[in-house]
Amino acid sequence: MKYLSTGNEACGEGAIRAGCRFYAGYPITPQNELTAYMARRMEETDGVFIQAESELAAINMVFGASAAGARAMTSSSSPGISLKQEGISYMAGAELPGVIVNVMRGGPGLGNIAGSQADYFQATKGGGHGDYRMIVLAPSTGQEMFDLTYEAFALADRYNNPVMVLADGMLGQMMEPIEFDDNIKPSGIVEKPWAMTGAKGRAAGSIKSLLLKDGVLEEHNKKLQEKYTSMAKEVRCETVDTDGADVILVAYGSMARIARECMGILAEHGIRAGLIRPVTLWPFPYDVIRGIAAKCPRFFVTEMSAGQMVEDVRLAVQDDSKVSFCGRMGGGVPSVDEITEQIIGSGKKKI
Amino acid sequence: MTEKITRPASMKDVAMHYCPGCGHGLIHRLVCEVIDEIGVREKTIAVAPVGCAVLAYDYWDFDTLEAAHGRTPAVATGIKRVHPDKLVFTYQGDGDLAAIGTSEIIHAGNRGEDISVIFVNNGVYGMTGGQMAPTTLIGQTTATSLYTRRPEKEGYPLKIMEMMAVLPGVVYLERTSVHSPKAVLATKRAIRKSFEIQLDRKGFSMVEVLSPCPTYWGLSPVKSMERIEKEVVKEYPLGTIKDVC
Ligand code: SF4
Secondary structure, three states: OEEEEEHHHHHHHHHHHOOOOEEEEOOOOOOHHHHHHHHHHHHHOOOEEEEOOOHHHHHHHHHHHHHOOOOEEEEEOHHHHHHHHHHHHHHHHHOOOEEEEEEEEOOOOOOOOOEOOOOHHHHHOOOOOOOOOOEEEOOOOHHHHHHHHHHHHHHHHHHOOEEEEEEEHHHHHOEEEEEOOOOOOOOOOOOOOOOOOOOOOOOOOEEOOOOOOOOHHHHHHHHHHHHHHHHHHHOOEEEEOOOOOOEEEEOOOHHHHHHHHHHHHHHHOOOOEEEEEEOEEEOOOHHHHHHHHOOOOEEEEEEOOOOOHHHHHHHHHOOOOEEEEEEOOOOOOOOHHHHHHHHHHHHHHHO | OOOOOOOOOOEOOOOOOOOOOOHHHHHHHHHHHHHHHHOOHHHEEEEEOOOHHHHHHHOEOOEEEEOOOOOHHHHHHHHHHHOOOOEEEEEEEHHHHHHHOHHHHHHHHHOOOOOEEEEEEOOEEOOOOOEEOOOOOOOOOEOOEOOOOOHHHHOOOOOHHHHHOOOOOEEEEEEEEOOOHHHHHHHHHHHHHHHHHHHOOOOEEEEEEEOOOHHHHOOOHHHHHHHHHHHHHHHOOOEEEEEOO
16 A cells, blocks of 8 residues: 655554564654654554653663563654663663664754754764674665664564664655555564563573673674674665766765755766665675775765765775765755765866 | 571572672572562563672572663563563662662653562662762761761762652552561561562552661671661661552
8 A cells, every 4th residue: 555654654654564562762853753653553553652751761661672572662863862872782782682763863962853864973883882783774765764664673683683774854754655565564573582571481581781701791792793794794775877977976865865866967967977875874885885986986975964974985985986075964955956066066177 | 396498499599799798688589589489480570780789680590681770660661561461570779779760760650660679778889889879878988978978068868769659650669678587577578569569460669678788888797787777777767658559
């Protein structure tokens, strides 16, 4: 069926259809529609909805629900996600699955409530304390708000690890048609013998992230790192018209849609532009970008931030290509004109 | 006739890391005795705090999680909502419950979460070296109240139970102690009552246990028990604070 939905609500429906049985959240703009949606749908589907007293409590309720074996989710926006980082680190340490949605807004600090992409570093480079990683999915349409949230639960269960859906305020609040099979069932359901259910017919279990004995934490970390390495196969990336391109645009989320528009304008100016859109921000598609960089020397990254993903793109292309950047901060969105003028201008300079 | 004291079945047969004379070992045991008596070992899920009792899962032979400092009631809330038929309790020290986790405990109580809370109050942060806690008594010297706790600078002892009593979702509050055999038995009765209230789905209940920390009180185990009896109970009177079951 086709539905008209905000990105936030599409995300909520994706979670419900993935079998999310527990949601705890705390109000913050611009993701409030998602919390409200979960309040309604959890009641309808006999799941658990809790409006927590804080973001700290919300993520820790998810910690408990996940430890108890349920598919669990929380959502927030940038300042709230900062508060959830403690719990995310604990979940990573205790190897608990769970889905965290960040509908980003302008920062730092209280910032504003406009869409932004300034939490890329926080999402992909840790955020919380300790050596941990999590899969970060970056939807760029309402449809992907549904699809990627739906998939996030299976990924979390596959790796016993938190997974983040990293959207932005524009994507969260924009209304778009979305489509899904009304009979869609949760995917990737796994047995959870480790879940805290009471020690009936088995030895008592414990879930913890404290490992005090000499060398044990180091061994645990080695095991975690191996797991993170194995997550590399989850890398996803969309490429458009990259063969024979004069310039490669790299953008994710809402910015990828603006970058697509730029491709048409650039074509009118005789510049063939290709697009790389990372769908997983971690694992980052280094190899895809590196492969394309070997054939195209000009890269152009655009983000709603001071330039965060651009660092990963530079790492990926190494010295083969020139990487330029166009970004705006604090809720600003680089416009099609800003981007194309910069590309056309720099192209002229080069000639 | 003599009755042999045996280890409760839900308690692991291992040596504990607690200092000599510490109250935690005793209170752990009381919890286990109650669990055995009401036969719920296989449906119990406990949440341990950050603090001296962080290793409770090494001693308890039932499912136990460890929460971030102070978030214990939030974690218990998540578990209990997924498994409403299980016995879910938190075991928290005064740093965990009365400082960093004040918000979580008040709101879990206010929601009337069907959980039990064992609140071990020894008035100091034991694990981190005996710093001042919200529950530290006026005039008490700690690593971070070197000139004693002075109300004008460090504020007053925080009476969590009295605060919780005003919440409609909280149905049973009792403050007990472990300073004498009689007090120990009263603690066990209170823990049992709290667990039974939960199993009957009557709401949130909490037992505060005044407990000695000989190490950071700088007193012998015997003197520590005397201090509870003479000084601590003056600030934190024993008895039922609320019972609307
Ligand atoms: S420091 Fe105090 S509370 Fe901690 S184990 Fe030692 S006596 Fe017990």
